[in-house]
Amino acid sequence: MKFVKYLFIIAICCFFLGIGAIFGLYKYLEPELPDVSTLKEVKLQMPMQVFSAEGELIAQFGEMRRIPVTLKQMPPQLIHAFLATEDSRFYEHHGLDPIGIARALVVAVGAGSAQQGASTITQQLARNFFLSPEKTITRKAKEAFLAIRIERSLTKDEILELYLNKIYLGSRAYGIGAAAHVYFGKDVSQLTLSEMAMIAGLPKAPSSYNPINYPDRALVRRNTVLYRMLEEKYITQQEYMEAKNSPLVANYHEPEVAFTASYLAEMVRQEMIDRFGENAYTDGYKVYTTITKSLQTAATDAVRNNIIDYDIRHGYRGPEHVLWKGAETPWEKQQIVDFLKGVSSYGPLVPAVVTKAEGLQATLMLHDGETLALPFSAMRWARPFINDRAMGASPRKVTDVVKAGQQIWIRKSGENWMLSQIPGVNSALISLDPHDGAIKALVGGFDFNQSKFNRVTQSVRQAGSNIKPFVYAAALDKGMTLSTLLTDLPITLNVGGGRTWSPKNSPPTYAGPLRLRVGLGLSKNVMIVRAMRAIGVDYAADYLQRFGFPEQNISRTESLALGAASFTPLQLARGYAVFANGGYLVDPYFISKIEDDTGAIIFGAKPKVACGFTCDIPVVYGQTAKSQALVSNTVDLHSAEDAAAAAAALAAGSVAHPEPADPADDSSDDVDPLTENAVNDITPVPNLPKIDPSKVPPADPYAPHVISSELAFLVQDALKSDISGEPGGGWNGTGWRAARDLKRNDIGGKTGTTNSSKDAWFSGFGPSTVTSVWIGFDDHRRGLGRGEAGAQSAQPAWIDFMKVALNGLPVQATPQPKGIISVTIDMSTGQLPSGGRSRSEYFIKGTEPTARAYSEAGTTVTDSGGNTHELF
Secondary structure, eight states: OHHHHHHHHHHHHHHHHHHHHHHHHHHHHGGGSOOGGGGGGOOOOBOEEEEOTTSOEEEEEOSOBOOOOOGGGSOHHHHHHHHHHHOTTTTTSSSSOHHHHHHHHHHHHHHTSOOSOOOOHHHHHHHHHHOOOOOOHHHHHHHHHHHHHHHHHSOHHHHHHHHHHHOBOSTTBBSHHHHHHHHHSSOGGGOOHHHHHHHHTSTTOTTTTOTTTOHHHHHHHHHHHHHHHHHTTSSOHHHHHHHHHSOOOOOOOOOOOSSOOHHHHHHHHHHHHHHHGGGGGTBOOEEEESOOHHHHHHHHHHHHHHHHHHHHHTOBOOOSEESOOTTSOOOOHHHHHHHHHTSOOBTTBEEEEEEEEETTEEEEEOTTSOEEEEEGGGSTTOOBEEETTEEOOOOOSGGGTOOTTEEEEEEEETTEEEEEOOOSOEEEEEEEOTTTOBEEEEEOSSOTTTOOOOTTTTOOEEOGGGGHHHHHHHHHHHTOOTTOEEEESOOOEEEETTEEEOOOOSSOOOOEEEEHHHHHHTTOHHHHHHHHHHHOHHHHHHHHGGGTOOGGGOOOSGGGGGTOSEEOHHHHHHHHHHHHHTSBOOOOBOEEEEEOTTSOEEEEOOOOBOOOTTOOOOOTTOOOOOOTTOOOSBOSOSOSSOOHHHHHHHHTTOOOOOOOOSOOOOSSSSOOOOOSSOOOSOOOOOOOOOOOGGGSOTTOOBOOBOSOHHHHHHHHHHHHHHHHOOTTTOOOOTTHHHHHHHOOSSOEEEEEEOGGGSEEEEEEEETTEEEEEEEEOSSTTSOOOTTOOIIIIIHHHHHHHHHHHTTTOOOOOOOOOTTEEEEEEETTTSSBOSSSOEEEEEEETTOSOOSBOOOOOOOEEEOTTSOEEEOO
């Protein structure tokens, strides 16, 4: 009896000693224990999502994939699966489960090592939120104390909801919502019992039981979970057997995006990092952009198809790799499949290996082991590439193009496969709303995975004749009109040091005196040079800054008239928007709003807008005073050289003649005398040039009015002639293909080609849309080749995109500013008509012609052969 008494006393002492030890340990660790009340306001780490203007997902950034789900949204069987496996007494204990701990100890003693975990869901939650995964006694003690604290601060349902959204379940999936999407591509409400059991089995060892990497282990673990659910009476025997016998099919599912806009998504990512730092990846921001699915898809297709068409025109450069040659042993199927799985696809291009080639057909194998037949018709285009100006003979049979053992590229064209190749050339397209600068579509290259260099914002390329409308705008603001005559005849300028410069037209044809409208429409190089000399290089260079072009990219030489300045496609589109919107310089933007993880809007774009052609808003920079020294609207009418007196009058003493660049190459439609080393560094979209703050009303909702609406109207109308030509004029503009394909008269634009066709452009506008397309090689030393220029190389992509952008929009006439008048002129002289061909021309009131055209009465003489000639 005494033994029992002593034993009881010892037990009591041990109990109190144990309580004391636990209390002492708690007090010792208490300063290191975090405040569990923060769990009530916890922010689960969630990825950043990027959406289109319609709210469709286009990108997701962040290592952790998490889709929060409330407890009410979780299927009961999924909750039961976790409870049965992880903590069957969850709703009975207070953070620690003594029965579970005792059971684990008994099993461990019997087995000689730990066989069962004893951590409750609350303990796991404490570990996941507050502690490291290290296996130490101190960490376990902290975990136990925190679990008790958590149970006092949160309800059981709150704990369970946090746990099921926090737990790591492998493959970058955190929480059951993400796991359902990652492994099965489903919402949690769509999971089967088998799939729920599989997910519930992952917390024990997410990597070892990953169904993608270890399907056999995952199957065993799933069945264990199902058995535990049966034991706990959460499912019936029949449900258990049906789920156990069902196959387990799991695959990795990327976030499902509605369409591709990788270059713009990367711009969003960089902007969000600038705003929020690394928290941008984890705080669950939702970013809504200005692009739409239809326009972005059209832009991507237009750029890719145009690049592929260019590639086809220049021949086939051969296979990507040669896996085996004719006499060598062919690879086995699995070798080929393994190789192709390591080769990325680029845009529409799919890698394939030729397994057989004979006669008029080749047999190809794809990365999934499937085979397809590629007929000779799919590679008939593949003349051997020699250089950018030459190709070999046309192939006559399949083996002239491909051979067994070669890894090639193919693409779908309609229902058929075609031989293709990764292009060496690249391109960019940017489209924005000229009213407020919202970017409607942006493509920075052929494929983001091939090259992440964004040519819309980062590629600074020479503008070629794309710059002419801006120079002519300066000339019109200086006193010229659309009926001003400029001589279209060869010109040679002495640049000093015994050197001369002779800019040429392309093609090298010359028509004598032509009106400015015709010179712009036909992209006459010698005419724009004469206009530049008349107004002065410095005046033109300063004027270009009104359109947002950065001063450091503007060359102050006469070659500026032909495109020696270098800009990004975004900068050019922004500049053309000024003509399209009535003279306002809008700021391009691509984020319309940002929401936090609660759905609250924390940023909303408030762009300054263009007021339009009929608003009475002063020009911020002030209009350049029209020269009163202009005697007539005829410049350089009778001489192939500079008409010095008239030019001096027009320039009002500001003519400057810096040294031009090297002579031009006349191999393209628009040629400029540019240096061989083009600028190609990264220049950000520039800030606006300095303005006079006193002329800007406070809180002005309108963008800066940088040129008058009358002037914008004139240039816009002239750019329409570049596409539609001139009724009765007998000429087509360089952009005539757009009139043929789009069949509307409210569009305008301009081609552009630089020296040796290194850069080709087309920039233009339609109702509510301004679009610029560039194509060229990233290595600016390389040209596009024979026959390639703005109209042939860049404009097709512009047309294809604008077909979609303008689809369904009615033809819209541009509102006529009150300062614009229409006067009938003689088409040959630009003066008031007195017979002959005439047309109605627009003028800024006060600049219209006042003199009438005249024709000399010639004296007719007859030669000895009886032929008559005019003496004068």
